[in-house]
Amino acid sequence: MRKDPYNLTELLSPSIEAMGYKLWGIEFHPNTKNAILRLYIDKEDGIGIEDCEIVSNQVAGLLDVHDPITMAYTLEVSSPGLDRYFFYPEQFAAYKDQLIAFQLRSAINNRRRFQGKVIDVTDTELSISMKLENDQFSEEPILVPLSNIDRAQLVIDF
Template sequence: MKKDPYGLSEILRPSIESMGFELWGIEFHPNTKNAILRIYIDKEGGITIDDCELVSRQITGLLDVHDPINMPYTLEVSSPGLDRIFFDVEQFKAYPDHLVAFQLKSVINNRRKFNAVVEGVNEEEIVVTIVDDKNEATDEVLTIPVSNIDRARLVVVF
């Protein structure tokens, strides 16, 4: 799963939480023409554009003072959205029985990319039931070490 680039969560979390928001996750994309630092925030009831603007103004000052990134970048503050990326194993605990798209670092049972329903979560592993192309549960249950998850995203089914 996503690592915390430059230890930014330690710098930003207290300020974001003091404003009544949860720091959902941080992404840094340095390999673009203009690097992007994307901060995801959340709160009960959802995030508005005004919330993003407020947090952006607040953390810009912190980032300027601490200056953890030694290159020019664009700061984006966003809601994690309905199809949110999971950054931490604890986040899975809020989504039992939900469909998640997994991408693993290494293959398990001939699978590296797949959709599955979250059945159980602990600090070390996530137990899932694989779904078919129609998002119907199969009989295949996988236990995925958290350390093997490269990326996981909530799948929205309408």
């Protein structure tokens, strides 16, 4: 799953939580011309643009003082959205029996992209009922090592 290359979670999470928000995840996209540091925040009643602005101002100050990223970057603060990406194993637990799409680092049976329902999660494995071609789900759960998951995202079905 996505990694926090500068260990910013440790630096930023206490301040963000003190403001009443949860740090859902961090992405960093390095680029020599326009790197992007994207923070996803969440709270019980949802996130609005004002929430993003408040957190952005606080985080910008912390990053200026501690200066963990030496290259130029743009800071973005966002809601994780309905089709949120997962960053940590415990995030899967809140979405049991929900459909997720995930991409593996190493292919299984010549495939890297799958969909399935979350059955259970441990610190090392995700138990999934895989979506089959006929829109049914496998009866036997499949254990996927979390270390092999490159990206995982909630699938919204309206």
